[in-house]
Amino acid sequence: MKCNKLVDAGRRQFLRGGMAATAGAVATTVMTPEQARAQALARVDYPASRLANIADLVVNEPMDIAYPDADSPGVLLKLGQAVEGGVGPDGDIVAFSVLCPHKGWLMSYSAEDQTLNCPGHHSRFDCESGGQQIWGHATSNLAQFLLSVDENGDIHANGIDELIYGRLSNVL
Numbered sequence: 001m002k003c004n005k006l007v008d009a010g011r012r013q014f015l016r017g018g019m020a021a022t023a024g025a026v027a028t029t030v031m032t033p034e035q036a037r038a039q040a041l042a043r044v045d046y047p048a049s050r051l052a053n054i055a056d057l058v059v060n061e062p063m064d065i066a067y068p069d070a071d072s073p074g075v076l077l078k079l080g081q082a083v084e085g086g087v088g089p090d091g092d093i094v095a096f097s098v099l100c101p102h103k104g105w106l107m108s109y110s111a112e113d114q115t116l117n118c119p120g121h122h123s124r125f126d127c128e129s130g131g132q133q134i135w136g137h138a139t140s141n142l143a144q145f146l147l148s149v150d151e152n153g154d155i156h157a158n159g160i161d162e163l164i165y166g167r168l169s170n171v172l
């Protein structure tokens with residue numbers, strides 16, 4: 001009887017230790033100081049900007065835009081199927097910076113595989129997956145503009161999920 005109690009106490013102690021270790025692991029895998037700094041810099045008050053109307057878009061044809069200011073070129077896309085970060089009735093409208101996160105070259109859209117491609121050192125980014133890098137020298141994913149659509153079908157940009165290349169703050 002006494003032995004069983006000791007076994008139970010030991011098991012409880014083991015479980016408490018396991019939970020504490022798990023909590024510690026969660027706390028220590030949050031982000032590096034550089035990531036925290038980049039994220040803090042990206043958290044600014046963004047302007048709301050009308051980019052276009054849904055009626056202006058054609059599936060798989062890029063529309064040149066700029067956000068949050070004229071010096072930050074981007075592309076507005078209707079991809080034809082619901083995607084990550086997509087808005088509108090079909091969940092397929094997305095927008096990205098077209099400045100390559102590696103060294104800022106201007107990228108172009110490939111309708112063939114719905115990617116943005118850099119002529120500088122050939123990094124490639126998947127527009128169907130939130131601008132995820134799929135090849136190349138860049139060390140971060142593409143900055144995606146956060147969109148909303150109002151009752152008139154107007155598409156608005158309201159923020160950005162990554163730091164735009166060359167900026168210490170997305171809003172200057």
Ligand code: FES
Nearest residue numbers: 100102118120121
């Ligand atoms: Fe785009 Fe280097 S500038 S990969």
